[in-house]
Amino acid sequence: MTVLFLVLPLALLIAAAAVWGFAWAIRRGQFDDLETPSQRMLLDDDPLPPQEKRR
Amino acid sequence: MQAEPYFCAHCQLPVPAGLVEEGEEQQFCCAACRTVYATLQEHGLQKFYALREKVADSPGAPAFVSGRKYQDFDHPDFLHHHVQVDGEISSIRLFVQGVHCIACVWLLEKLPQILPGVVDARLDLGRSFLELRWNSKQVPLSRIASALDRMGYTPHPMAEGEPERQRRSEIRREFLRMGVAAALALNVMAIAFALYGGYLDGMEDSYRDLFLWTSLLLTMISLCWPGRVFFRGAWTSMRTRTPHMDLPIALGLAGGFLGGMWNTWQGIGEVYFESVSILVFLLLVGRYIQKKQQHEALGSLQRLHALAPGYATRLQGELREQVPILSLRGGDRIEVLGGETIPADGVLVAGEAIVDAKILTGESKHQRLAPGAKIFAGCSHWGERIQIEVTAVGENSRVGKLLEMVQSYAQRKGQLLQMADRVAGIFTKVVVLLAVTTFVAWSWLGSAQALEHAVALLIVACPCALGLAAPLAVVAAVGRAARNGMLIKGGDVCERLAKVGVMVLDKTGTLSQGKVAVVAWEGDAITTLAVAALEQHASHPFAKAFVDLADGQMMPQAEDVRIVSGCGVEGLIEGVRYRIGSPKWMHQLGVPVEESELQSILEASLSPVVIQCRSRQGTKVWYAGIGDPLQANAAEVVSQLQQRGWQLHILSGDHPQVVVSVAKQLKLPAENCLGGLSPEEKVENIQKLCVRHSSATTPVVMVGDGWNDAAALAAADVGIAVHGSAEASLAAADVFLAEPGLGALLPLLEGSRRTVRLIRRNFAVSLAYNAVGVALAMAGLLNPLLAAVLMPLSSLTVVSLAWRTSTFPKP
Incomplete structure (x- = not known):
């Protein structure tokens, strides 16, 4: 179980990286709108790429 | 014959019988819907309808297409104020009206495919914000704006000033704090589980030390980074000697740590690191949702501001150009059409203006102005197009000065001590006293663990649920209120409105409908329709009132219509010659007018209009009284308020005589109803009331809508702006009622009362948990595991109580 002395700090480092990523995302404004993205993902992509659209 | 009803191909509302086109597959209820439908077809975006069918549960609203050119969106001043430029790519945040569901998200985000040059469009559904990025070399903003307009979304620029930016970054900071506290708390909790295992089965000292020191480190980070706000708050509270929730919180956190x-x-001995770090997290959740709610409430009011028109039509020689109001300068000549709002203070140079100043001064009667007269921004103009030479814009205009006054009063508004903070003041003293008692008592008994027990008490008494109790109740209530069309700026507003006090009502636009209508009329059905048919040809504000009388019924054809400017209308309908006009005109024409009839109309503070019908059968004269009718439910709301013990006043800018007649109709004591007041005098009256009544026991509530009410709204304990309010009133008010009329006033007061009751109940529940915890701690029975279970349990109870209780039920 001495591996704990290595694993515990390592786990905390990973957690710190996650927190850093979280802070980065907040600063970029990614959490400003919590409503639309949850619905936007339900929209299907277009079957046709826009170039082939008939005029 | 029962006709099959047709439904509009765009908005799915029934198509009026007159607009049905036989044999057509697509039917439309209005021209706007037809335009939007055609635009979508043209760009191959029919999928919008399929999508909307899937998600929207309510039928749509008719589309609105202004058909405006949006030239002002390309003006350098507009670009400077609203657009960020980064190389070739420009970006703007627009508030788009007409957004309702996810199908709109789909449609608006297709913009880059429809308009080459648009790089990116992102819609925020909750706030109706469209973040737009485009290449300004390829496509001007005006093209994008008019494309949006044709799709049925009216774009408005969102002016984002320094306060908004600050608020947004504050929300982001709160969110970050909450997230960091959560990460730390959960790690400490995971370690604590290992330690709990150690309690039961034993654990080697080296591991125990590793776990303890790690959680010590994490808790320290939690207190020094996200948790710092509580210590800062507690310090301020001590320095200013005002009780605050942060004080007992900081005490518990510091004691435990x-x-x-x-x-x-x-x-x-025991450690309580997991409890401390979870506490920090839960308390920050409370703080975040409270801040978020305030942010949203202010945001929705700000979006209402964005709806005010921001452009004017400037004349340069023969050229007409739409420019942003902010680029108007003194000496510019502008044109205003009938029905538009005057954009700047100025002097009338051409045309005859019929000015409706009710939103500015509260005057319900229209003024007729001849060239050379002064004219003020914020009034609306009826009649033919006029030209104005601008004399003052922005801060120097009358409206600008009123706004300045509003800001000065808003700053002076004192903060009422909130219930949570009052409770916290007593709470802190009790906790400190009990902790000392515990320590002394156990020391006296000779226990080595006296300090241990006192620390356990501090931790378990930390008012976590108490800190959540008020914000949660308020957020839940305010959220529900918003869905019912009442925007409330903050929880303290509910607390103030929960008590019975003094209510001051504005007249024009608040008690009355703020529009011109025929109030006294006894004519028969044939005459009514004939009058409406004739008045359709006139553009006087009274004309619209008569047209409204027809109430959508088929009107007869009028022939030989003649409009005599400043006098009235005459014309022939089905063999009967009608003359509709002022008593003065009738005197000139020699029509016999019954003076007693006129007198009774004038006594009711109405404007008389005389109608003469001449036919072979003879001549008949009718009389109509035109004025600003009271809201349909005004009398009922007023009497209900009085029954509940509210003391009612009217402060109006309208003529005292009109105010007296309104007071008589509503059975209000005349001495409380004042008319002819300037905005300054309204504020003085409010201040007098505020001095006479303490805001803690009898709040002074002001209800109003106009520019002239704004400062009074800011000066009152609670300012309520009603439907159709001026910009300044929205800025000054604490509550905005979106529903026309006074109908929302009673549910607002009732809901506030329920909210305060809910806050009290939440306090009682969380205090009960604290009491149990404190009793256990004093008895020396508390251990970290029990504390860690007890605390979230109390928070959970408070949370579910807040969400389960219906404070603002659906009407």
Whole structure:
């Protein structure tokens, strides 16, 4: 179980990286709108790429 | 014959019978819907309808297409104020009206495919914000704006000033704090589970030390980074000697942490790190949702501001150009059409203006102005197009000065001590007293663990649920209120409105409908329709009132219509010659007018209009009284308020005589109803009332809508702006009622009362948990595991109580 002395700090480092990523995302404004993205993902992509659209 | 009803191909509302086109597959209820439908077809975006069918549960609203050119969106001043430029790519945030569901998200985000040059469009559904990025070399903003307009979304620029930016970054900071506290708390909790295992089965000292020191470190980070706000708040509270919730919180956190640190150092005794770090997290959740709610409430009011028209039509020689109001300068000549709002203070140079100043001064009667007269921004103009030479814009205009006054009063508004903070003041004293008692009593009994027990008490008494109780109740209530069309700026507003006090009502636009209508009329059905048919040809504000009388019925054809400017209308309908006009005109024409009839109309503060019908059968004269009718439910709301003990006043800018007649109709004591007041006098009256009544027991509530009410709204304990309010009133008010009329006033008061009751109940529940915890701690029975279970449990109870209780039920 001495591996704990290595694993515990390592786990905390990973957690710190996650927190850093979280802070980065907040600063970029990614959490400003919590409503639309949850619905936007339900929209299907277009079957046709826009170039082939008939005029 | 029962006709099959047709439904509009765009908005799915029934198509009026007159607009049905036989044999057509697509039917439309209005021209706007037809335009939007055609635009979508043209760009191959029919999928919008399929999508909307899937998600929207309510039928749509008719589309609105202004058909405006949006030239002002390309003006350098507009670009400077609203657009960020980064190389070739420009970006703007627009508030788009007409957004309702996810199908709109789909449609608007297709913009880059429809308009080459648009790089990116992102819609925020909750706030109706469209973040737009485009290449300004390829496509001007005006093209994008008019494309949006044709799709049925009216774009408005969102002016984002320094306060908005600050608020947004504050929300982001709160969110970050909450997230960091959560990460730390959960790690400490995971470690604590290992330690709990150690309690039961034993654990080697080296591992125990590793776990203890790690959680000590994490808790320290939690207190020093996200948790710092509580210590800062507590320090301010101590320095200013005003009780605040942060004080007992900081006490518990510091006690728990320092005790735990000492025990970790000594290597014996209990530690409460998991409780401390979870506490920080839960309290930050409360803080975040509170801040978020305030942010949203202010945001929705700000979006209402964005709806005010921001452009004017400037004349340069023969050229007409739409420019942003902010680029108007003194000496510019502008044109205003009938029905538009005057954009700047100025002097009338051409045309005859019929000015409706009710939103500015509260005057319900229209003024007729001849060239050379002064004219003020914020009034609306009826009649033919006029030209104005601008004399003052922005801060120097009358409206600008009123706004300045509003700001000065808003700053002076004192903060009422909130219930949570009052409770916290007593709470802190009790906790400190009990902790000392516990320590002394156990020391006296000779226990080595006296300090231990006192620390346990501090931790378990930390008012976590108490800190959540008020914000949660308020957020839940305010959210529900918003869905019912009442925007409330903050929880303290509910607390103030929960008490019965003095209510001051504005007249024009608040008690009355703020529009011109025929109030006294006894004519028969044939005459009514004939009058409406004739008045359709006139553009006087009274004309619209008569047209409204027809109430959508088929009107007869009028022939030989003649409009005599400043006098009235005449014309022939089905063999009967009608003359509709002022008594003065009738005198000139020699029509016999019954003076007693006129007198009774004038006594009711109405404007008389005389109608003469001449036919072979003879001549008949009718009389109509035109004025600003009271809201349909005004009398009922007023009497209900009085029954509940509210003391009612009217402060109006309208003529005292009109105010007296309104007071008589509503059965209000005449001495409380004042008319002819300037905005300054309204504020003085409010201040007098505020001095006479303490805001803690009898709040002074002002209800109003106009520019002239704004400062009074800011000066009152609670300012309520009603439907159709001026910009300044929205800025000054604490509550905005979106529903026309006074109908929302009673549910607002009732809901506030329920909210305060809910806050009290939440306090009682969380205090009960604290009491149990404190009793256990004093008896020396508390351990970290029990504390860690007890605390979230109380928070959970409070949360579910807040969400389950219906404070603002659906009407």
